[in-house]
Amino acid sequence: METPAVVVNVDTPSGSYNINIGEGRLEHLADTIPENTSAIALITNSTIAQIYGSHALGVLRGTGKPVIQITLPDGETHKNWKTLNSIYDELLTNRFDRNCVMVALGGGVIGDMVGFAAATYMRGVRFVQVPTTLLAQVDSSVGGKTAINHPIGKNMIGAFYQPIAVEIDTSVLGTLPSREVSAGLAEVIKYGMIIDADFFSWCEENMHSLMALDNDAVRYAIQRSCELKAHVVSLDEREAGLRAILNFGHTFGHAIEAALGYGQWLHGEAVGCGMIQAAELSRLVTHLEPQEVSRIKSLVHASGCPTQAPDLGSDRWISLMQGDKKALAGAMRFVLLNKIGEAVVHKVDADTVRKVLPA
Amino acid sequence: METPAVVVNVDTPSGSYNINIGEGRLEHLADTIPENTSAIALITNSTIAQIYGSHALGVLRGTGKPVIQITLPDGETHKNWKTLNSIYDELLTNRFDRNCVMVALGGGVIGDMVGFAAATYMRGVRFVQVPTTLLAQVDSSVGGKTAINHPIGKNMIGAFYQPIAVEIDTSVLGTLPSREVSAGLAEVIKYGMIIDADFFSWCEENMHSLMALDNDAVRYAIQRSCELKAHVVSLDEREAGLRAILNFGHTFGHAIEAALGYGQWLHGEAVGCGMIQAAELSRLVTHLEPQEVSRIKSLVHASGCPTQAPDLGSDRWISLMQGDKKALAGAMRFVLLNKIGEAVVHKVDADTVRKVLPA
Numbered sequence: 001m002e003t004p005a006v007v008v009n010v011d012t013p014s015g016s017y018n019i020n021i022g023e024g025r026l027e028h029l030a031d032t033i034p035e036n037t038s039a040i041a042l043i044t045n046s047t048i049a050q051i052y053g054s055h056a057l058g059v060l061r062g063t064g065k066p067v068i069q070i071t072l073p074d075g076e077t078h079k080n081w082k083t084l085n086s087i088y089d090e091l092l093t094n095r096f097d098r099n100c101v102m103v104a105l106g107g108g109v110i111g112d113m114v115g116f117a118a119a120t121y122m123r124g125v126r127f128v129q130v131p132t133t134l135l136a137q138v139d140s141s142v143g144g145k146t147a148i149n150h151p152i153g154k155n156m157i158g159a160f161y162q163p164i165a166v167e168i169d170t171s172v173l174g175t176l177p178s179r180e181v182s183a184g185l186a187e188v189i190k191y192g193m194i195i196d197a198d199f200f201s202w203c204e205e206n207m208h209s210l211m212a213l214d215n216d217a218v219r220y221a222i223q224r225s226c227e228l229k230a231h232v233v234s235l236d237e238r239e240a241g242l243r244a245i246l247n248f249g250h251t252f253g254h255a256i257e258a259a260l261g262y263g264q265w266l267h268g269e270a271v272g273c274g275m276i277q278a279a280e281l282s283r284l285v286t287h288l289e290p291q292e293v294s295r296i297k298s299l300v301h302a303s304g305c306p307t308q309a310p311d312l313g314s315d316r317w318i319s320l321m322q323g324d325k326k327a328l329a330g331a332m333r334f335v336l337l338n339k340i341g342e343a344v345v346h347k348v349d350a351d352t353v354r355k356v357l358p359a
Numbered sequence: 360m361e362t363p364a365v366v367v368n369v370d371t372p373s374g375s376y377n378i379n380i381g382e383g384r385l386e387h388l389a390d391t392i393p394e395n396t397s398a399i400a401l402i403t404n405s406t407i408a409q410i411y412g413s414h415a416l417g418v419l420r421g422t423g424k425p426v427i428q429i430t431l432p433d434g435e436t437h438k439n440w441k442t443l444n445s446i447y448d449e450l451l452t453n454r455f456d457r458n459c460v461m462v463a464l465g466g467g468v469i470g471d472m473v474g475f476a477a478a479t480y481m482r483g484v485r486f487v488q489v490p491t492t493l494l495a496q497v498d499s500s501v502g503g504k505t506a507i508n509h510p511i512g513k514n515m516i517g518a519f520y521q522p523i524a525v526e527i528d529t530s531v532l533g534t535l536p537s538r539e540v541s542a543g544l545a546e547v548i549k550y551g552m553i554i555d556a557d558f559f560s561w562c563e564e565n566m567h568s569l570m571a572l573d574n575d576a577v578r579y580a581i582q583r584s585c586e587l588k589a590h591v592v593s594l595d596e597r598e599a600g601l602r603a604i605l606n607f608g609h610t611f612g613h614a615i616e617a618a619l620g621y622g623q624w625l626h627g628e629a630v631g632c633g634m635i636q637a638a639e640l641s642r643l644v645t646h647l648e649p650q651e652v653s654r655i656k657s658l659v660h661a662s663g664c665p666t667q668a669p670d671l672g673s674d675r676w677i678s679l680m681q682g683d684k685k686a687l688a689g690a691m692r693f694v695l696l697n698k699i700g701e702a703v704v705h706k707v708d709a710d711t712v713r714k715v716l717p718a
Contacts, residue, residue, distance in 0.1 A: 092512060
């Protein structure tokens with residue numbers, strides 16, 4: 001039996017929308033399409049297309065609107081201008097106008113790229129996020145960050161652009177590889193670390209249920225993650241200040257991804273590992289208690305993410321992290337923890353950072 | 360002696376900023392750079408760089424901030440992804456962060472492309488418009504439309520993104536080729552046609568002074584054009600309705616540009632000619648008085664713009680216009696005039712459109 005969706009509202013200066021969370025939400029996808037929509041583009045990747053493509057297409061055709069499907073190659077390595085341009089080509093060839101709606105069916109790569117396509121096609125059209133990975137459901141589909149990668153850095157080209165709705169169908173997680181579940185859990189536990197100590201404890205107690213994809217546990221973890229992210233984003237949509245705390249672990253994580261080549265480690269895996277490094281750096285700089293560092297390590301480990309950072313050589317590490325776009329010119333800034341549940345942005349000199357890099 | 364700048368404020372939901380208009384405004388460029396700017400990129404084209412590049416660079420260096428100059432190839436044919444990407448490359452290579460400011464020194468192509476680079480570099484950084492053509496001064500630098508072209512259509516990829524300031528130095532018009540003066544005047548007289556009959560009459564009376572670049576006449580024409588555009592944009596930043604009237608003549612004009620290859624006719628020339636076609640269509644559809652059609656033809660002619668549309672074959676015309684991004688799916692919509700000073704958006708069937716195409 002289908003239970004009613006849990007609804008989380010996201011309210012930002014540039015738009016308000018709902019996140020609907022529940023089993024079987026794919027069935028309700030047509031409800032997110034506004035009446036005055038001229039045409040719909042279902043945009044997904046080759047992997048997701050095989051599993052959910054024809055079902056989603058059928059549901060969208062139920063609107064009576066023209067629907068096309070655009071299938072992109074799968075993977076972070078394709079999150080670039082070439083793939084983005086293939087979306088523009090299809091839309092223009094099919095004469096899609098400003099009143100079209102794009103539906104992003106996939107993980108974070110699809111969501112970021114389709115979001116950026118929507119932000120820039122004819123100077124902006126509407127889009128719906130249908131995240132199919134846990135990571136996308138708890139993080140990238142919420143808050144309006146869209147982007148593609150540049151050879152010099154991840155997500156360097158993008159826009160803040162909000163969807164008109166987010167549909168989170170928890171049933172799709174059943175087909176998710178376990179590495180991707182772990183990668184998503186990294187972002188879930190991040191919210192506890194930076195802003196909600198009670199949720200961190202809840203994650204410690206329920207990590208086995210989460211790893212087993214227990215439906216109630218997963219739904220609550222998604223709901224709480226979305227609520228916490230929506231709260232932060234509503235206060236600071238464009239990352240003028242507070243929103244930066246969501247990047248806890250990401251400066252280290254992005255360096256790992258950039259060094260190993262995007263797609264070798266999953267984004268969430270790199271962030272999981274990066275959070276341990278950020279916790280260790282917090283111990284040195286903001287005096288995070290060693291016991292809390294241990295709890296963070298244990299929880300990352302329990303989530304199935306890697307806990308040992310790759311040895312890139314410390315100069316390469318520093319160089320990669322200084323290129324991170326959260327850096328102010330020349331300086332290195334990190335999101336650190338005062339304690340579990342309380343994050344702060346802090347400038348750190350390179351010598352101190354070197355102390356937490358793999359020897 | 361330098362006279363004080365005329366200031367026109369633009370107030371939109373996504374930002375408020377001033378347009379400063381006067382002789383010698385380039386000298387004051389440093390005043391537009393905010394205190395917390397980390398670095399400045401002066402972005403211009405190879406033609407403008409030779410005339411004003413070193414002067415503008417010197418003024419910006421007076422801020423004490425790091426300044427780089429990025430010189431792009433000149434012309435509409437370079438308003439594409441490749442050129443845009445060369446901006447990203449330079450900024451990333453020079454480690455420009457989110458607190459940088461881009462300065463767009465050039466005509467509409469530079470303004471549109473740098474504006475889009477600013478909208479999308481690291482999800483948005485600040486930029487200043489310094490338009491050096493009359494057309495850019497009265498039109499493209501105001502209102503936040505940014506874009507690049509796609510092989511299938513002009514300005515298909517872009518964003519609404521407002522600058523933090525617009526500096527209009529009327530002295531730079533002295534070096535402008537006369538074709539470009541005429542192209543700019545086409546947009547000036549457009550404002551009279553669509554929204555201000557008194558200004559249309561003023562243009563009729565002062566066209567000789569404008570063509571001769573009489574300073575008082577030119578400054579007033581720029582000021583009034585910016586005021587009228589700012590008024591429309593403040594009511595409808597994202598072209599949900601009213602703003603579309605600014606596209607009077609543009610559906611025909613874009614078809615001319617697309618058919619002949621961007622850059623063969625200047626944008627303003629194509630719009631000038633397109634306004635005559637739109638006036639003729641208005642005579643058929645919204646019953647614009649034949650006498651007013653004649654006044655429009657005469658004023659376009661007096662501005663030095665072409666008045667005879669190229670014969671593309673009517674099927675090609677229709678096909679090109681249906682691809683215009685202002686079109687709703689399948690239908691053809693035009694900005695037409697009820698009378699001089701009053702524009703309306705109207706759906707028109709293809710057979711009626713054919714009547715005003717070159718035989």
